[in-house]
Amino acid sequence: MSSIISISGVTKTYATGFKALKEINLDIERGEIFALLGPNGAGKTTLISIVCGIVNRSSGTVTVDGHDISRDYRAARSLIGLVPQELTIDAFETVWATVNYSRGLFGRAPNPAFVEKVLRDLSLWDKKDSKAITLSGGMKRRLMIAKALSHEPRVLFLDEPTAGVDVELRQDMWAMVRRLREDGVTIILTTHYIEEAEAMADRVGVINKGEIILVEGKAELMRKLGRKQMTLELRAPLSAIPDGLSNYALELSADGSQITYTYDNQSDRPGVASLIRDFEAAGLQFRDLDTKNSSLEEIFVNLLRQEP
Amino acid sequence: MNPRAAMNFRAVWAIYRVEMARAFRTVLQSIISPVISTSLYFVVFGSAIGSRITEIDGISYGAFIVPGLMMLSLLTQSISNASFAIYFPKFVGSIYELLSAPVSYLEIIIAYVGGAATKSIMLGLIILATAALFVPLRIEHPFWMIAFLVLTAVTFSLFGFIIGIWAKTFEQLQLVPLLIVTPLTFLGGSFYSIHMLPGIWKTVTLFNPVVYLISGFRWSFYGKADVSVGVSLGMTLVFLAVCIAIVAWIFRTGYRLRN
Numbered sequence: 230m231s232s233i234i235s236i237s238g239v240t241k242t243y244a245t246g247f248k249a250l251k252e253i254n255l256d257i258e259r260g261e262i263f264a265l266l267g268p269n270g271a272g273k274t275t276l277i278s279i280v281c282g283i284v285n286r287s288s289g290t291v292t293v294d295g296h297d298i299s300r301d302y303r304a305a306r307s308l309i310g311l312v313p314q315e316l317t318i319d320a321f322e323t324v325w326a327t328v329n330y331s332r333g334l335f336g337r338a339p340n341p342a343f344v345e346k347v348l349r350d351l352s353l354w355d356k357k358d359s360k361a362i363t364l365s366g367g368m369k370r371r372l373m374i375a376k377a378l379s380h381e382p383r384v385l386f387l388d389e390p391t392a393g394v395d396v397e398l399r400q401d402m403w404a405m406v407r408r409l410r411e412d413g414v415t416i417i418l419t420t421h422y423i424e425e426a427e428a429m430a431d432r433v434g435v436i437n438k439g440e441i442i443l444v445e446g447k448a449e450l451m452r453k454l455g456r457k458q459m460t461l462e463l464r465a466p467l468s469a470i471p472d473g474l475s476n477y478a479l480e481l482s483a484d485g486s487q488i489t490y491t492y493d494n495q496s497d498r499p500g501v502a503s504l505i506r507d508f509e510a511a512g513l514q515f516r517d518l519d520t521k522n523s524s525l526e527e528i529f530v531n532l533l534r535q536e537p
Numbered sequence: 538m539n540p541r542a543a544m545n546f547r548a549v550w551a552i553y554r555v556e557m558a559r560a561f562r563t564v565l566q567s568i569i570s571p572v573i574s575t576s577l578y579f580v581v582f583g584s585a586i587g588s589r590i591t592e593i594d595g596i597s598y599g600a601f602i603v604p605g606l607m608m609l610s611l612l613t614q615s616i617s618n619a620s621f622a623i624y625f626p627k628f629v630g631s632i633y634e635l636l637s638a639p640v641s642y643l644e645i646i647i648a649y650v651g652g653a654a655t656k657s658i659m660l661g662l663i664i665l666a667t668a669a670l671f672v673p674l675r676i677e678h679p680f681w682m683i684a685f686l687v688l689t690a691v692t693f694s695l696f697g698f699i700i701g702i703w704a705k706t707f708e709q710l711q712l713v714p715l716l717i718v719t720p721l722t723f724l725g726g727s728f729y730s731i732h733m734l735p736g737i738w739k740t741v742t743l744f745n746p747v748v749y750l751i752s753g754f755r756w757s758f759y760g761k762a763d764v765s766v767g768v769s770l771g772m773t774l775v776f777l778a779v780c781i782a783i784v785a786w787i788f789r790t791g792y793r794l795r796n
Contacts, residue, residue, distance in 0.1 A: 278633075281633075281636075281637040282636055282637050282795075283633050283636045283637055283795065284795055285791045285795045302639065303545070303639040303641075304639070305639075306637060306638060306639040307639040309637065311633065311634075311637050313630075313633050315630050317629055317630030317631045317633060318629075318631055319555075319625075319626070319629070319631055320629070321559075321562065322555070322558075326555075326558070329551075330551050330554075330555055331634060332551075333547045333548060333550060333551030333554075334547075334548045334551050334552070334634065334635070334638040334640065335548070335638055335639060336545045336547050336548055336639055337547065338547070376634065
């Protein structure tokens with residue numbers, strides 16, 4: 230079995246009656262970077278909180294490396310590191326004390342050399358004797374990551390890791406995530422910054438209104454659901470699209486100087502080559518041609534639109 | 538950690554250490570201010586009022602109030618230490634780490650209640666030492682004195698832990714200690730013997746659980762008690778059992794922690 234986290238039939242209904250999760254089934258592969266995408270309030274944080282043991286589920290089962298998160302919670306939880314969305318640290322503890330506290334909490338023997346390495350990797354070593362309250366927002370975020378890594382987890386959850394983070398820290402974080410992956414750590418990140426998922430993830434899951442809409446390899450997802458656009462810049466402006474081209478879904482720009490053809494990879498619509506042939510047959514000439522793949526963001530927005 | 542280990546002692550130690558570190562960080566608030574207030578009690582009750590009362594049950598008034606003063610601090614400090622210790626991470630959100638760690642409920646309780654109880658026992662002993670500067674003290678039953686001290690500190694730290702989990706605001710956190718515990722302690726015979734009360738009030742007072750704690754504790758000092766020491770011990774154990782039952786329920790249901 231290659232999946233490290235197995236979520237089956239998990240639901241969560243809050244006391245208010247709000248159904249945060251409806252029957253979630255999801256497997257996370259060992260060693261992958263999995264991005265969980267969804268709009269605010271979709272259930273991302275609730276799902277993570279259940280796997281990590283912070284919130285009780287209403288029904289269903291979750292295993293981490295084969296350990297049930299309720300029956301065998303010690304084994305399950307000791308494999309997981311969590312970096313939550315909010316910067317929640319005991320403000321009066323020093324960096325050194327709080328990271329060592331986290332390591333102890335997870336039952337690990339003290340290892341100053343390892344903790345030093347974690348702090349150095351996150352550019353926090355100079356701040357080791359500073360109290361958390363004196364750190365900048367970016368430094369606090371690094372500290373949260375250091376705490377999560379302090380007990381050498383095999384699975385790392387990053388909940389909205391780059392929300393409100395500057396470019397330098399974001400790049401550092403992405404580099405760190407790649408390094409961890411090379412060490413065999415499985416990484417699950419939630420985000421509503423699609424570019425993050427696009428840059429990092431091996432697989433993407435989309436969650437909306439408490440349901441997983443799809444789970445797909447990123448490349449496959451972009452191939453399957455991605456659309457292509459070809460834009461032709463005309464030599465002479467047109468007032469309308471000629472009848473001979475009515476077969477194609479074409480859009481004429483307002484000033485008549487550009488024609489855009491949108492097609493997807495699975496469609497049985499005529500391809501680009503035949504469009505160009507028909508284009509010339511209709512006596513039209515173009516000056517330039519540009520093609521563009523749709524981004525994960527566009528795919529995501531389309532998916533959410535299709536939802537009832 | 539070895540997943541098969543029966544207890545995550547390292548976690549217990551980590552939490553306990555953080556709790557103790559906070560006491561030393563806030564040494565002014567945790568240690569010095571109760572010492573000052575105890576001294577003030579001695580000046581006001583011991584010297585000013587005590588000069589008119591002189592003796593109760595053959596004990597000088599100054600010495601008579603020592604066990605009550607210790608109990609007063611022990612109860613309020615145990616509650617405030619433990620309630621704050623668990624409420625604060627809830628308030629700032631850092632409780633996520635505790636809940637996601639491989640830590641059992643028993644370990645959480647041992648660490649937090651242990652930390653709070655240690656602090657209040659230390660405080661009780663500091664008050665005792667302070668009192669010894671003002672009045673001559675004797676402790677007839679040192680074993681029972683320590684037993685009552687520890688039992689009360691643990692019981693009321695558990696009670697504080699429950700309040701800390703229940704409280705949603707800082708106001709609620711203060712509510713129970715302020716409106717219930719302090720009045721009960723003042724009316725529980727800290728500064729007088731309940732035999733000094735007029736008829737009906739003597740009976741009413743017997744419904745105050747703090748009476749039994751103070752009476753038993755005072756017995757361990759001077760061998761004199763308002764109610765029998767067995768009843769005192771029994772009542773303390775009953776309250777401890779009630780607190781344990783509530784905590785067990787909180788953890789079983791995830792009340793205000795995992796919901």
